[in-house]
Amino acid sequence: MSFDFDLFVIGGGSGGVRAARVAAGDTGAKVGLAEMDRYGGTCVIRGCVPKKLMVFASSYAPMVEEARAYGWSMEAGTFSWEQFHGTLEQELDRLEGVYRKLLDGSGVQKFDARAVIKDAHTVELSTGESFTAKHILIATGGRPLRPELTNANLGLVSDDIFHLPELPKKILIVGGGYIACEFACILNGLGVEVTQFYRGAQILRGFDDEARGLIAEQMQGNGIDLQVGTDILELRHAAEDEIAGKSKAAGLGAPMNEASYGRIDNGPEGPLWVKCTNGTEAVFDHVFFATGRAPNTADMGLEEVGVTLGRNGAVQVDDYSQTSVPSIYAIGDATDRVNLTPVAIREGMAFVETVFKANPTPVDHDLIPSAVFTQPEMGTIGLTEEQAADQEPIEVYSTSFRPMQSAFAGSTGRVMMKLIVSKETRKVLGCHIVAPGAGEMIQLAGIAVKMGATKEDFDRTVAVHPTMSEEIVTMKSPTRTA
Template identity: 45%
Template sequence: MTDNDYDQFVIGGGSGGVRASRIAASHGARVAVAEEFRIGGTCVIRGCVPKKLLVYGSHFAEELHDASHYGWSVTGMTFDWNVLRDTVLRDVDRLEAAYTVTLDNNKVDHFKERAEVAGPNTVTLASGRDITAKYILIATGGWPVMPHFEGNEHCITSNEVFHLPSLPKRVVVQGAGYIAMEFAGIFNALGCHVIVVNRSETLLRGYDEALRDRLLQITMARGIEYKFNCPIKRVEKLADDSLMVTVGDQDPFPADVVLVATGRRPKTDGLGLESAGIALGKNGEVPVDDFSKTSCDSIYAVGDVTDRVQLTPIAIREGHAVADTLFGGNPRSTAYDCIPSAVFSQPPLASVGLTEGQARNAHGNIKVFTSDFRPMKNVFASRQERGLYKLVVDAGTDRILGIHMIGPDAPEILQAAAIAVQAKLTKADFDATVALHPSMAEELVLMR
């Protein structure tokens, strides 16, 4: 492998690319990474991490409101968007520095510029330098989709939302996936008037129907307005910089910010993969086999750019597996059959395994156990919001096929519960487990 400048050259310094680089280097490979924006990728720089911090910040509105019911007197409450925004951005800076240190500590070279594929074993940097490598790994991630409609240049995506100069009073969110629902919850909690518009009548497609219905009921009660079957038709910018939004055949209505969250597509534009004989898929993704190898034997791809599963932990596992396969003498692939996921909406929901509908289609005879309860923390707050936990069980084997939850701290609880689904435990195993009382998590072992 000494005939090339590097053993592995990674295009993209996100979670998958950094993990693949670190592990490959630990196996003794000579590794380099090129990142045109910032080390850390979407999740760390402008995705799940800063978004979760905004969720935490927005929760204080609810906690401070509830404080009086627990005997606390809180007066003179004010909120400063600039403080929250800047604190979040400073933490992004900290994390980027930490990721960069990780590369340095593992002796991974990194180039702060764009790189494109120039052949099966060659990349070209934006500065014009050609670099050769035995293997090239594509880990460029995804990019927000902006639909075509009149005035879409006045809208923002999840990339820009973290940099808003002030807190808008009126927010329109187009889309009803996890990104849309999370930001709708954040802005609603911070006191904005939020309208969610969607081209269909379904939110959070792919999640269990009972959880979706419960989230819709709760968020409507919290003041979020929905307009289903109403994609944005036009956005007009007025003289005072406010916006007029037209959806479907309805009359225009005002907004200060229009956030478009209608999905993400693989970031492959201009990547030069055709120079290595690689044809992109119908969504612009890089097609790969079970071991993340493309149609070119020397080029691999991991993470959102492959459009398999758009989740950071999956990109990390895929990157790790590629490094072990190529340099660790341990060829392995990544399993996708039991992936826990969460939506940090307000309240949050979390899920692992098959939904009730999927289980009926796949297994036929199933049992469904539910617990519909009022979380203890909501009792003093006079909120009527109820949590809902659901176990989907194979009636023939008693094996847990899926766990679905909505309520406070649902994602934190589900992470441990997901182990049970991965381990193929049974409903009897849950029944035999002593409840931890008083807790919401105990509902998982008390369903009969």
Template identity: 45%
Template sequence: MAEFDYDLFVIGAGSGGVRASRIAASHGAKVAVAEEFRVGGTCVIRGCVPKKLLVYGSHFAEDLADARRFGWDTSGATFDWPTLRDNVAAEVDRLEGLYGQTLGNAKVEVFRERAVVAGPNMVQLASGRTITAANILIATGAWPGQPPIPGAELGITSNEVFHLPALPRRAVIAGAGYIANEFAGIFNELGVEVTLATRGDKMLRSYDQEIVGKLLDISRHKGIDVRLNFPFRAVTRQADGSLLVDGGDAGPIETDLVLWAIGRVPNTKGLGLEAAGIALDGEGAVVVDAYNRTNVPSIYAVGDVTNRVQLTPVAIREGHAFADTVFGNNPRTIDYSAIPTAVFSNPPIAGVGPTEDEARALYPELKVYRSDFRAMKNVLADRPERALYKMLVDGATDRVVGLHLIGPDSAEILQAAAIAVKAGLTKAQFDDTVALHPSMAEELVLMR
């Protein structure tokens, strides 16, 4: 590979790109990565990490209210948005520094500028410099979408929401996925009047709809105005500075902030991929094979830019597998089955395996077990919301094929339980496990 400047050039220093760079370098490759924004990518800089910190911050609203039932005097407690916002930003800065150290320790050269593909073995930097590489990896992630309607530019996306100078009095959150539901919960707990609206007739389509139905009921009980079948027509600025969202026959909504959370599109625009002959699908995603290779043999792609499974842990695994395959003499692929996922809504939901509707089509002898209960903390706090755990079992083999939860700490509980689903454990093996009492997780081994 001596005729090239680098063995590997990575475009994008997000989770997948950083992992691929580090592992390739550990296999002896000469590696460089270009990042036009900040090292760490969406998850670390403007995604799951800062969002989860906002989720934690918003939980104190209910915790402080509940504390009175536990004997605590919380009178006089106040909330200051700039304090939370700035502390979250400082943590993001710290993590970005650590990601940079990781690349530096691995002897990966970092170009902090935009790079585009200029050929099968060539990239061009924004500064004009041309660099050659034996292999190129596209790891540019995805970008928040906006609807093609008049006034869409008056709204913001998840890219900007972490930097609001002040919280709005009212907010319309447009979308039906995890980002929309998570920010609806965050803003609602922080005192914002929230309307959660979507064009469709369902929320969180990829999750078990019985679980989603309970989330919507609880969300509405907490004061979130959830509107389905809301056809966004336009957004206009009113004389007093507020926004008017035109919902056609569904009526208008006056608000102070519109947050577009309608999905994320692969970030391939302007990267030179078409000119290089790289195949894209109808949504602009890079088409790759099981080994993350495009139709151009020297060019690969991992993570959200491929639009396979838009999850940070998946991008990390894809980046690692790519590096092992190309530079570690260890060809391997990723198993996309039984991936646990969560929505950090209020309360959170989590699931692994097919939903009940999907499982009924796959397993003719499907058995469904449920536990509908009120968490002990909620009982003493006099909070009425209930948790729901569902276990899906293939009656022909007794194997647990799916778990779907809504309730406090659902994601924390599901992570360990997902191992059992991935391993193919049976309902009898769950039943044979002694319950850890008192806990919410014990419901997983008590369903009869």
């Protein structure tokens, strides 16, 4: 049977674009790709890249005070969201252009349209066109979710935060995962009054307890009103008397009045009123839901053609990213395995090796380093202390201290370096860093952990002095055992 394409990719994010252009460029395969939105996907357009640029923007404010302690005569200025946002949009446009050029340069045929699957070898586009392909790759990514709450549509999600016409003065962030915590730190750093609700006992569930505890402490120390064990009961547009300050605002910052909220374009009726599980009420310019994500697989015809989906809509795949339909594969957030951009790219590369280079390559999801860009950052790889202790006897090496640069300036902020070590094999099972630049540090530490380095390998490495990271190789005695 002849096909229109050797490969048809659905989704123009990092994973899909990489798979498409490598298949076309390295193997000469005839490749088509459909993208219904902007090329670059979540990471480039509405995720990691704009978020990290916002992290950079938000980190400058405390530098002025620190510089004064070092003898510089400096005055704090004001942040212009309009100026920053304009430059941000230009950068995202540039990056999308790069992705388009990469596809063009590899000979991939692009379709700016939504695609659905009609059978094991056929895709249909929203333009009315239909194509056959020997292989179909699903790389549709994920989407943010709103909670099941009346009027939840009035709140923002992460896709919206980059398109605000102006910064709010007061915002409520609902959620305790990395997206919620990162944006709480970003907006706080840009001068927004931030309240954060999380219904659980501690933010950053799934990360090392000691590390997330320190981050929560630092976030509160930086002025974020972080309230755990708290959620929203009701949400609606605020009435005039509530805006004027008649709501019960105990425990939610300053009372509401005309000076303490910024009336910005949040729909025709202005700011939002919330009632909380702790009995308080408050008015915010915006409510931002960071309450989870789900795979973008709805209404694609997947189940109709026999592709098995999980409860959350995730495409079920084997170790080679193959679905229950042999000609259909899936990578990235659509599979809800490890939802990180570099992982999606690795999965795309492994797919090309397996299908187009006759080199069956399973995807390695073990020991993946990652970072949370809070302030301070967290870098992590391997097992948490809690996970490791449930698995085997361990030693814990941990230290927390005030780093030289900020301590000199009088800051009370602390950093943490932590190693989890197997008593039996001496291998480092986990490394967790909370510090400025932790994302940069964990990339390098991750190489050693991935290679199976032992605690003694770390000990034999000479320290780089004076640095924060030298503590990783100078902790000689365990802090505790489990």
